[in-house]
Amino acid sequence: MPELISETRPVARVDHYCLVCGCIAVRAGEQYLRRVYAFDGSAYAWISCAECDAIYSLVASWAYDDGEGIGSDKYHEWAYEYAWDSDHGEAARAFLRRSDSEIPEGPDHAQPLGRESER
Numbered sequence: 447m448p449e450l451i452s453e454t455r456p457v458a459r460v461d462h463y464c465l466v467c468g469c470i471a472v473r474a475g476e477q478y479l480r481r482v483y484a485f486d487g488s489a490y491a492w493i494s495c496a497e498c499d500a501i502y503s504l505v506a507s508w509a510y511d512d513g514e515g516i517g518s519d520k521y522h523e524w525a526y527e528y529a530w531d532s533d534h535g536e537a538a539r540a541f542l543r544r545s546d547s548e549i550p551e552g553p554d555h556a557q558p559l560g561r562e563s564e565r
C-alpha cells in the first residue's frame with residue numbers, strides 16, 4: 447500500500463498534468479496540493495485535478511483494493527462501468543471525455559431494429 451509521506455502546498459513553476467485523466471491539473475503560478483507517497487522503496491509525487499479528486503471516493507469504494515492504491519486504470523474501469531449509471535453517469539462520462547477515452551454506447555444511442563428491411 448502506498449504510504450503518504452508528505453503533503454505540501456507549493457506554487458507550481460510549470461504546468462502539471464493530472465496523473466489520472468491527463469488534463470492540465472495545475473497551471474504555472476498556481477498553488478496546488480502536492481502529495482508524495484512511498485511505494486516499493488521509492489517516492490513519487492501524486493497530482494490530480496479537482497474533478498478527479500471529486501470522484502476519488504466513488505472509485506475507491508467501487509474498486510477492489512489489491513493493496514496498490516487507486517490508479518488511473520481503476521478510474522477508467524469505473525467510468526466504463528458507470529457511464530450510464532443513473533446517479534454517477536454524468537461524472538463517469540465527464541471523466542471519459544477529460545481523459546480522451548471512448549464513451550461506451552448508451553441507451554440514447556441504441557440503433558432501431560429492422561432498419562435494413564425498411565429500404
Ligand SMILES: [Zn+2]
Nearest residue numbers: 464467495498
Ligand atoms: Zn484528472
